[in-house]
Amino acid sequence: xxxxxxxxxxxxxxxxxxxxxxxxxxxxxxxxxxxxxxxxxxxxxxxxxxxxxxxxxxxxxxxxxxxxxxxxxxxxxxxxxxxxxxxxxxxxxxxxxxxxxxxxxxxxxxxxxxxxxxxxxxxxxxxxxxxxxxxxxxxxxxxxxxxxxxxxxxxxxxxxxxx
Numbered sequence: 506x507x508x509x510x511x512x513x514x515x516x517x518x519x520x521x522x523x524x525x526x527x528x529x530x531x532x533x534x535x536x537x538x539x540x541x542x543x544x545x546x547x548x549x550x551x552x553x554x555x556x557x558x559x560x561x562x563x564x565x566x567x568x569x570x571x572x573x574x575x576x577x578x579x580x581x582x583x584x585x586x587x588x589x590x591x592x593x594x595x596x597x598x599x600x601x602x603x604x605x606x607x608x609x610x611x612x613x614x615x616x617x618x619x620x621x622x623x624x625x626x627x628x629x630x631x632x633x634x635x636x637x638x639x640x641x642x643x644x645x646x647x648x649x650x651x652x653x654x655x656x657x658x659x660x661x662x663x664x665x666x667x668x
Contacts, residue, residue, distance in 0.1 A: 574598065
């Protein structure tokens, strides 16, 4: 993650760097969504020829992953995009796979904005509060911390909806 060295280097611009990372991530997610419209599945379930190019040249994107994202999208709809913005797996896979399930562009952009920005600003806020020394801990346990945060977030949303 490019944000961590930036936070270490210049703590006075922590939130500016978080904003720039958020903006870049959201714009690339929206571009990925638009590209995904060209690889959309046909009604008969066939992939377009462009989809096969993505399978060959986009790291971490293949037919099996695309089908898994399609299943997750059909089951969890918008929540999967929101959660994918937090967890430490390539978000591009979800942006490209987003056309497999019918989430509108505006809702996709909003979910990306909230989840990706929250992730970057959370990291920036932790560094601002606890200093550079916390980064060693964050780098060491980054994946675990994001997973725990995501689980707590989903549980919070679940309990808020139920109660």
